[in-house]
Amino acid sequence: MIEMRNIVKRFGTQTVLNDVNFTARDGEIFGLLGPSGAGKTTIINILTRQLYADGGSHSTGAEPFETGLMLDQDGLYARLTCAENLNVVADIYGMPRKKSIEALQSVGLGDAVKKTVQALSWGMRQRLALARAILHEPKVLFLDEPTSGLDPATARGIHQLILNLKEKGATVFLTTHNMDEAVKLCDRVALLHKGKIVENGAPSEICERHGAVKTVPDLESVFIKLTGAVLE
């Protein structure tokens, strides 16, 4: 279970998280939805212990080595190949190096095993970063905007991969500002606006509570109704 209780975070005089509460259950895909600047990355940084909160409590229900994290493409070695990049990680976790190849195949980079990172497109790098996050088969996976900047086909591939990881029992915590992505993937979502959770629950439940009219859960209209803000 991933949990935050009464989390407050300030940067200088700015309060960027203001009494944040939510629970993500084991085995579900939980989505944190909000526009740019809402505080999504800060929440992941606190949960993965890269930042201290100024108040409140939190837990992930997993040890650090059982946790996977994809924040951005930082830390990829530009002059190493895809396989070499992942072998570094496999060695750190004491996993057999064949896991590197399996992880690359699972993100559709099976043909790029011997390509250097500097020769990859943005989308391929994004997928390599994802492969790095899942290589050690984490119980809990944090994905910060995993499909941002990807073309629709590549994004769909990543969606399928995330659903497969859930099938295998992983808990996935992802952030997005894409409502369609959230509705497609997430069992439950929390809507974040200016550091506050304004709603939380299954997408269909939330939409029902707020009288959204479309048959496909229309989270976007609910978000606009609650906050007056648009997602971007």
Ligand SMILES: Nc1ncnc2c1ncn2[C@@H]1O[C@H](COP(=O)(O)OP(=O)(O)O)[C@@H](O)[C@H]1O
């Ligand atoms: N290290 C930092 N120092 C100062 N302000 C920060 C820092 N990191 C984030 N912020 C501010 O906190 C707010 C939330 O940022 P962030 O968590 O990155 O939002 P999101 O991921 O939803 O776009 C923004 O106003 C951002 O400018």
Ligand SMILES: [Mg+2]
């Ligand atoms: Mg962010």
